[in-house]
Amino acid sequence: MSKIPQNPEVIVVGAGTAGLSAATALLAAGIETVVLEAAAHTGGRCVTDTTTFSAPFDRGGSWLHSVSLNPLARLAEQRGAVLHKAPWLWSHVHTxxxxxxxxxxxxYRGYQEAMWLAIxxxxxxxxxxxxxxxxxxxxFKTSATCSIPQMMAGDADxxxxxxxxxxxxxxxxxxVGGGLGAFIQDLHxxxxTQLNCPVSKIDYNGTGVEVTTPQGVLKAKHLILTVSTGVLASGAIEFVPALPIQKQDAVEMLPNGLLNKVGIEFDPAWCDATQGQIADYHTGDDAFCSxxxxxxxxxxxxxxxxxxxxxxxEKEGVGAATDYCLQGLRTVFGNDVTKYVLRTDETNWSTNALTLGSYSYSKPGGAGARKVLAETLDERIFFAGExxxxxxxxxxxxxxxxxxxAAERVIATRVGASATLTRLKI
Structure with a gap:
């Protein structure tokens, strides 16, 4: 990591994809910037685990979605990344x-397509x-309803x-070969970046911004805030003065939902399912996994x-999510399947104090809250994140x-400044 300025022009809170992207653009424009990250690593909710399994395991974000519209897909192509493009289709469904x-x-596949079109x-x-x-x-309505949280992180109702x-x-x-989290880190x-540096207070009473951390108070002209709506809603960060009511309402309308993952590595001798196949397992009510x-x-x-x-x-305890997935495997493929399981691991995003969830969804009537959340506060605090x-x-x-x-908006406030935004070329 580079040396940390004590009083930079811009402080970025959070070293996830949004924070790293903002910092890269600001630094390219010649603006002194420091990123403060509460975790012991960068990446935020997009992090690749390279130690648990024999291949990379993205614990959070893993796909380049909507590739024709996705600037990261263009960067991956330009950089010669190994890309796995095969489609994913249902091969087994137990309901x-x-x-x-x-x-x-x-x-069932046809109903899934019709369902999203109707929505x-x-x-x-x-x-x-x-x-x-x-x-x-x-x-297939009952089972398909249970698949909606896997896309939206919130239940269908x-x-x-x-x-x-x-x-x-x-x-x-x-x-992305090597993991999407690793790819994001390589871009920046x-x-x-100061790791292990949670922000507990953001004071914008004066002409700039003061940020309180365990390492002391930092001052800057501007701040880009990229923490999740789960963290914002928790009150873990004190704002002085308090966030305007419309901001608070926007956060309340955009909960940070949950998508957890269970990694399962098989002995290569097991060949009953291949790359791109999906098995849905539904045992009643909202008990469901893919x-x-x-x-x-x-x-x-x-x-x-x-x-x-x-x-x-997740609240039941470590291993509960894994047990349910293994139960699904046995039901779909027979009891002998677990003999081929070499190792497993699971995520716990809802109880992770640094994220308090996986990604946001909107409550009914709250779709416009995203624009409100993105609005700049007093030309000093800028909001970013999915x-x-x-x-x-x-x-x-x-x-x-x-x-x-967010970096563009910061630069736009620099009246008379010569800095311009340099995007990662796509």
């Missing part, structure tokens, strides 16, 4: 004691409603249909558990773009 036939699995169509209308209320009838409509979607979800070398096989064309699978059910398993993005929320490229946009 409430019943295994779907192959024809029924095809129909988008309803989201274009007013008044706003929940995704659950917008779903079409069909034989909590998530805004208008927010879904606003999202800019395009086909193509790629994995040499950023002056198992995706062959990450990075290896013998690693990932189980996804989200929303209320994922949170309940939750501030109306069309690319809940994504790594949304966080990336939000950081660049």
């Amino acid at each position: 409430e004691g019943y295994d779907l036939t192959s024809d029924e699995v095809l129909a 988008n169509n309803r989201g274009a209308e007013t008044p706003d409603t929940t995704t659950a209320a917008a779903m079409p009838d069909g034989p 909590l998530v805004s249909a208008a927010d879904v409509y606003n999202y800019a979607d395009a086909k193509g979800d790629w994995l 070398p040499g950023i002056p 198992l995706l096989f062959g990450f990075f064309e290896t013998s690693i699978a990932t189980g996804f558990l989200a929303g209320r059910f994922g949170e309940a398993l 939750a501030t993005m109306t069309e690319t929320y809940a994504t790594v490229h949304g966080a990336f773009l939000s950081g660049q946009q």
